[in-house]
Amino acid sequence: MTRILTRTEAEDFLYAEARMLDEWRLEEWAALFTEDGEYLVPPNDNPDGDPAKTLFLIFDDHHRLRERARRLLKRTAHAEFPRSRVRHMVANVEVEAGEGDLQRIRSNFVVYRSRGEGMEIYPGHAIHDVRHVEGQIRIRRKRAVIDTDSLRLQKRISIII
Amino acid sequence: MTYIVDDRENGRFRVNREVFTDAEIYRAEREKIFERCWLYLGHTSEVSKPGSYISREVAGKPLVMTRDKGGQLHVFYNTCTHRGALVCRERSGSQPTFLCPYHAWSFDLQGKLVKMPGPEAMSPACNADGSLDLRPVERMEEFKGFVFICFDPGVMPLVDYLGDAADYLAYVADQGPEGMEIVGGTQEYAADANWKLLQENSVDGYHGAPTHVTYLEYLRSRDGAEGVANMKPGQGFGWVKNLGNGHAVSESIGTIPWGRPYARWVPGWGEEARVEVEALQAEIMERLGPERGEVVSQGDRNMIIFPNLVVNDIMAVTVRTFHSPEPGKMVINSWALAPVGESPTSRERRLRNFLEFLGPAGFATPDDVEMLELAQKGYRNGGWNDCSRGMLSDTKTKTDELQLRTFWRRWNQLMTGGAEGELVGP
Numbered sequence: 001m002t003r004i005l006t007r008t009e010a011e012d013f014l015y016a017e018a019r020m021l022d023e024w025r026l027e028e029w030a031a032l033f034t035e036d037g038e039y040l041v042p043p044n045d046n047p048d049g050d051p052a053k054t055l056f057l058i059f060d061d062h063h064r065l066r067e068r069a070r071r072l073l074k075r076t077a078h079a080e081f082p083r084s085r086v087r088h089m090v091a092n093v094e095v096e097a098g099e100g101d102l103q104r105i106r107s108n109f110v111v112y113r114s115r116g117e118g119m120e121i122y123p124g125h126a127i128h129d130v131r132h133v134e135g136q137i138r139i140r141r142k143r144a145v146i147d148t149d150s151l152r153l154q155k156r157i158s159i160i161i
Numbered sequence: 162m163t164y165i166v167d168d169r170e171n172g173r174f175r176v177n178r179e180v181f182t183d184a185e186i187y188r189a190e191r192e193k194i195f196e197r198c199w200l201y202l203g204h205t206s207e208v209s210k211p212g213s214y215i216s217r218e219v220a221g222k223p224l225v226m227t228r229d230k231g232g233q234l235h236v237f238y239n240t241c242t243h244r245g246a247l248v249c250r251e252r253s254g255s256q257p258t259f260l261c262p263y264h265a266w267s268f269d270l271q272g273k274l275v276k277m278p279g280p281e282a283m284s285p286a287c288n289a290d291g292s293l294d295l296r297p298v299e300r301m302e303e304f305k306g307f308v309f310i311c312f313d314p315g316v317m318p319l320v321d322y323l324g325d326a327a328d329y330l331a332y333v334a335d336q337g338p339e340g341m342e343i344v345g346g347t348q349e350y351a352a353d354a355n356w357k358l359l360q361e362n363s364v365d366g367y368h369g370a371p372t373h374v375t376y377l378e379y380l381r382s383r384d385g386a387e388g389v390a391n392m393k394p395g396q397g398f399g400w401v402k403n404l405g406n407g408h409a410v411s412e413s414i415g416t417i418p419w420g421r422p423y424a425r426w427v428p429g430w431g432e433e434a435r436v437e438v439e440a441l442q443a444e445i446m447e448r449l450g451p452e453r454g455e456v457v458s459q460g461d462r463n464m465i466i467f468p469n470l471v472v473n474d475i476m477a478v479t480v481r482t483f484h485s486p487e488p489g490k491m492v493i494n495s496w497a498l499a500p501v502g503e504s505p506t507s508r509e510r511r512l513r514n515f516l517e518f519l520g521p522a523g524f525a526t527p528d529d530v531e532m533l534e535l536a537q538k539g540y541r542n543g544g545w546n547d548c549s550r551g552m553l554s555d556t557k558t559k560t561d562e563l564q565l566r567t568f569w570r571r572w573n574q575l576m577t578g579g580a581e582g583e584l585v586g587p
Contacts (some may be wrong), residue, residue, distance in 0.1 A: 041522060042346075043346035043347055043348060044347070044349065045252055045346065045347045045349070046345055046346050049345065049346060051509075051512065052505060052508065052509040052512065053344070053345070053505075053508065053509075053512075054344065054345045054346040054512075055344050055345065055346030055347075055348065055496065055497040055512055055515065055516075055520075056346060056512070056516065057348065057516075057520060057521060057522045058516065058522045059512060059513055059516050061513070063382075063383060063429075064379075064517065067379050067382055067383075067524075068524070071375045071378070071379060071524060074375055074378075076374045076375050077375050077528065078372065078528040078531045078532065079527035079528050079530065079531040080527075118353070150347075150349035150350070151348075151349060151350040151351065151521055152349065152350070152351045152492055153351075154350075155350055155351045155352060155353070155521070155530070156350055156351075156352075156521040156522065156526070156527045156530055157521055157522035157527070158522070158527040158531075
């Protein structure tokens with residue numbers, strides 16, 4: 001029987017994740033996932049969709065999310081070279097029991113991305129399904145839902161949300 | 162102003178960069194291209210059930226496509242004939258009528274005005290001529306499930322307009338034994354660049370290796386080095402064709418390193434998938450015969466249909482359309498097209514494969530968008546683009562630029578009223 005996370009523990013975890021992303025410690029971020037970890041961003045017009053049946057924006061298995069992190073650190077990842085400045089704000093954190101040994105952390109976020117002449121704002125909410133692995137919190141599945149009707153304003157998702 | 166220089170003798174082809182930035186050219190192309198050409202609206206599978214509809218903008222105009230109770234397709238301008246409000250505010254759905262939210266006029270799926278509050282205040286004959294029914298778009302035709310509209314009532318039939326591109330749309334349509342459908346989920350994104358830059362980019366093989374080096378590294382990390390070694394900057398392979406009326410295709414058969422859900426297996430999919438992918442391939446070969454089967458299942462094709470449709474049949478099939486609300490910006494909509502009745506495992510493999518490259522969060526498309534935005538910024542310096550690659554050679558490969566010239570020759574001909582003969586060239 002796994003001990004339920006307190007809200008403070010969940011917040012500490014999400015804040016640490018946010019800081020890794022803001023500081024471009026992306027390989028550390030990828031290491032937060034379990035060996036069967038997944039990172040998902042559903043399409044704006046079907047936020048509740050199933051990635052096996054719906055065209056998502058991101059549907060990363062563990063290999064791909066690790067490669068996403070590695071790719072973004074290269075000079076040849078042109079969309080992020082020079083790197084954008086990124087700031088993740090996390091709020092409204094709630095913890096509930098998940099399936100099996102998983103616990104579900106719900107949160108709201110706003111991510112700011114600034115580069116060159118523009119700034120993009122990604123408001124949304126995230127569901128982290130996590131489990132304890134050797135005493136550490138690990139992400140089995142992160143689903144980040146961008147709460148806008150389209151990406152007309154954000155244009156693209158070249159950072160990690 | 163000269164838009165293009167097409168020096169066939171000396172093998173130089175240049176495009177004036179003002180065509181990407183100038184407000185007057187932008188206004189002129191709205192009138193001479195977007196008001197005159199067939200434009201992709203959507204796919205019949207998006208309104209497969211009687212009583213269903215989709216609403217979307219085509220070249221900035223809000224339209225609604227319906228399938229009425231009898232199964233007939235209709236496309237209307239999405240604006241109330243009374244005082245103009247949008248009558249349909251949802252992206253898709255199913256309902257017997259559209260109720261204008263402003264004064265509650267309602268219209269059926271055939272566009273007929275069926276009800277208004279307080280009709281006694283109107284002349285009894287007010288709609289005798291149908292002028293208060295939803296206005297149908299001037300022309301609408303369908304080819305193999307692809308629905309196009311045109312704002313010019315006098316335009317040539319769609320199939321004539323498509324020219325040889327029709328054969329290529331048929332290759333895509335032939336993948337599924339029961340036809341093809343749009344998978345749910347729209348990727349609607351944007352770029353700070355003129356729409357024509359994406360048309361060039363979508364069919365340009367020359368940028369593949371340098372722009373997408375990180376994508377190729379991803380493939381190598383998953384599938385090994387073998388296939389990826391074929392893709393080197395500037396290395397010509399495959400061929401490109403002028404398909405008439407400004408349409409073009411860049412094509413190769415079997416030489417590209419990525420997997421195709423229908424049906425080219427790669428190691429990263431695992432041995433279990435191999436059995437299914439080989440069975441899919443066998444079905445296509447049996448149904449279409451070895452020659453056409455090979456082209457349909459192993460051919461990687463980037464196709465542009467003039468002016469603003471891309472159908473890329475690569476690591477998945479994407480349908481992409483876009484327009485510029487102002488010269489330096491564009492809005493892009495893209496979808497995945499997949500065989501009707503595809504197995505759940507194959508569908509999932511297809512969607513994963515789509516996203517490894519394509520879309521606003523793929524491993525390649527964001528870098529494409531970056532290049533378009535860098536070019537748009539570079540155009541602040543004025544000058545000319547060069548699209549001369551392969552002009553003096555008899556064979557044109559995917560890393561040549563005949564496909565770009567094909568687009569530009571048609572664009573220039575429509576903008577300047579030039580002769581049709583200009584469309585065919587090296």
